[in-house]
Amino acid sequence: MKTIKVNIVTPDGPVSETEADMVIAATETGEIGILPGHIAMVAPLQIGALRLKKDNSTVSVAVHGGFIEVRPDVVTVLAQNAELSTDIDIDRAKRAAKRAEEALQAKSDKLDAQLMELDLKRAITRINVYEMK
Incomplete structure (x- = not known):
């Protein structure tokens, strides 16, 4: 092929x-x-x-x-x-997701919330990709 x-x-x-x-x-x-x-x-x-x-x-x-x-x-x-x-540190990704979720709950301003949403999305992507292997 x-x-x-x-x-x-x-x-x-x-x-x-x-x-x-x-x-x-x-x-x-x-x-x-x-x-x-x-x-x-x-x-x-x-x-x-x-x-x-x-x-x-x-x-x-x-x-x-x-x-x-x-x-x-x-x-x-x-x-x-x-x-x-194979290069993803799953523990680090889970900690990053937890930090982003906590920061989103605090929601200080709109820009911070958008940045935290992106951080959370990156962490979740790492976790999902790690679990695909």
């Missing part, structure tokens, strides 16, 4: 360079599936899981915003932050 090259990059450097049969990403307009030969496109990413399917296995990556660039032979993910499921 034909594969597509996948590069995941953050400001800190490359996170993963691999190949996949299919890439599934959460974009701002919904979830998309990308197969080899897909038309060229660029889309903004949501905070969510990026799934790389190869043979009968799936590797999940927690992606915290950014963009996905698709070309027929390569997918490049330019993320603000990205973590492979």
Whole structure:
């Protein structure tokens, strides 16, 4: 079966360079599936899981915003932050989710609440991606 090259990059450097049969990403307009030969496109990413399917296995990556660039032979993910499921510290993610939930309950102002909602979403994404492995 034909594969597509996948590069995941953050400001800190490359996170993963691999190949996949299919890439599934959460974009701002919904979830998309990308197969080899897909038309060229660029889309903004949501905070969510990026799934790389190869043979009968799936590797999940927690992606915290950014963009996905698709070309027929390569997918490049330019993320603000990205973590492979194997690199996630689950205890730290659970503590971060708890802190964000507590801060949301305190709700000091609208901006703080929005920032805490994003923190909570990132923590929940890490937990979900960790549990996918």
